[in-house]
Amino acid sequence: MENEKKKIMTTNQGSPVDNDQASITTQKPTMTLLSDTHTIEKLAHFDRERIPERVVHAKGSGAFGYFEVTHDVTQYTCADFLSTIGKKTEMLARFSTVGGEKGSADTARDPRGFALKFYTNEGNYDMVGNNTPTFFIRDGIKFPDFIHTQKRNPLTNLKDADAFWDFLSLTPESIHQVTILFSDRGTPDGYRHMHGFSSHTYMWYNANGEHVWFKWHFKTDQGIKNLTDAQATELGGTDPDYATRDLHNSIAKGDYPSWSAYVQIMTPEQADNFRFDAFDITKVWPQKEYPLIPVGKFVLNRNPDDFFAQIEQAAFTPGNFVPGIASSPDKMLQIRLFSYPDTHRHRLGTNFHQIPVNAPKCPMHNYQRDGSMNMGIENPAPNYYPNSFDGAQPDAKFTPPSIDVQGMAARHEYILGDIDFIQAGDLYGRVLSDYDKTNLINNIVGHIKNAQPRIQYRQTALFYKAHPEYGTRIANGLGIDIERVKQLASLSQEERIKATAN
Structure with missing residues (x-):
């Protein structure tokens, strides 16, 4: 109490410190003594202040706020935090770039992570998405390889650029996301002026056990604003923390950013009969067929008190569900359900869920004990189930609906077809303005020009398959033979790979 009253400096164990400006040493010659436990503790802590950075989404920022329900969706889900119009739930949001290191620029051309944690009465619910409705790949087995191509060459x-475009040109399913990334949407003007998407499909189920498939859409109420490649490059040099600064300052001055939440819904029958795999994350559900249904909105109104404790240590996982929400047969999602909490256990420790920013606000009872940094003391504390000491028990009423799973267990590959190019072609031909198209072409040419010519040809053929004008303009920008591009576009993927092997 005396230490707290006078603000006396202490060690991590609460022992008063007599001097913080001189270590304990011999007099002459000066030799530091190992018995100076305060100096040893101070340096040992300093040595360990940086935890391993995230493999992806290393550079980011975040804030706290609340989610408010504005529309009744109880016919679809029994999730308690969505149960009543006007109900508010405390939440945390973290925005990030994907491929760069912690010191990289906020304005880099990159998808933006869009992660939300809802502290509900039934446990934490995480929505871990991006600012794009699609992704580069649809099977998680490819994810380590894809990320390796975004990182630094192990030799140099x-x-x-060779690795980046080599992988993408050998993975045609990426064409839709590549088109989005190299448009000006690939360099949003800060975090406040971009949309967010679950990208994945998830399950909602109601009190009767009836389920639907759904996708989240979060529309920025500030309006979409993007940077041109030139603006993003300039800011990367003059203010690499541009988005971080913008988010913090806007909240600090009371200009609280907000997003309106919507979902798209597809019934199981519609999914079974859809013209492509409804769970393929490389594609979107057309909004004309599956319109946006309003749900609520979230507002960010509080900056973190300690960035490291509350943002750097924040751990999001798409497997954090609450009753009323469950996963789907999305191959990419199924891998993420394992990978995210696994990387948190590596980065933060097996008890990462006990760090205050990750801890649920509701009671938590299970039989997981011990491990590094365990602070979950329960008494009496059997660490097994079943037990006869009045311990916590599961309750079957929280069982999600069953879905039919059948067929042969094998490595089922998607069959590449024209369907993988249609939406990218529609985005180029029907959605982008002439101004947007010109920026897209210039952005791609400016990057792929650093790759080998054979890779340029292979990738440009994919652009041509998506839309002839798209491929032609890329070819002209690179100064490569458009007739060879057309010939490559007419080949199968296997033939195209052989034709550009050397």
Whole structure:
């Protein structure tokens, strides 16, 4: 109490510190003594202040706020935090770039992570998405390889255009996301002026056990604003923390950013009969067929008190569900359900869920004990189930609906077809303005020009398959033979790979 009253400096164990400006040493010659436990503790803590950075989404920022329900969706889900119009739930949001290191620029051309944690009465619910409705790949087995191509070359330690475009040109399913990324949407003007998407499909189920498939859409109420490549490059040099600064300052001055939440819904029958795999994350559900249904909105109104404790240590996982929400047969999602909490256990420790920013606000009872940094003391504390000591028990009423799973267990590959190019072609031909198209072409040419010519040809053929004008303009920008591009576009993927092997 005396220490707290006078603000006396202490060690981590609460022992008063007599001097913080001189270590304990011999007099002459000066030799530091190992018995100086305060100095040893101070340096040992300093040595360990940086935890491993995230493999992806390393550079980011975030804030706290609340989610408010504005429309009744109880016919679809029994999730308690969505149960009543006007109900508010405390939440945390973290926005990030994906491929860069912690010191990279906020304005880099990159998808933006869009992660939300809802502290509900039934446990934490996480929505871990991006600012794009699609992704580059649809099977998680490819994810380590894809991320390796976004990182530094193991020989040169430099970003590698060959690796980037080699992988994408050998993975045609990426064409839709590539088109989005290299449009000006790939460099949003800060975090406040971009939309967010679950990208994945999830399950909602109601009190009767009836289920639907759904996708989240979060529309920025500030309006979409993007940077041109030139603006993003300039800011990357003059203010690499541009988005971080913008988010913090807007909240600090009371200009609270908000997003309106919507869902798209598809019934199981519609999914079974859809013209492509409804769970393929490389594609979107057309909004004309599956319109946006309003749900609520979230507002960010509080900056973190300690960035490291509350943002850097924040751990999001798409497997944090609450009753009324469950996963889907999305191959990419199924891998993420394992990978996210697994990387948190590596980065933050097996008890990462006990860190205050990750801890649920509701009671938590299970039989997981011990491990590094365990602070979950329960008494009496059997660490097994079943037990006869009045311990916590599961309750079957929280069982999600069953879905039919059948067929052969094998490595089922998607069959590549024209369906993988249609939406990218529609985005180029029907959605983008002439101004947007010109920026898209210039952005792609400016990047892929650093790759080998054979890779340029293979990737440009994919652009041509999506839309002839798209591919033609890329070819002209690179100064490569458009007739060879057309010929490559007419080949199968296997033939195209052989034709550009050397």
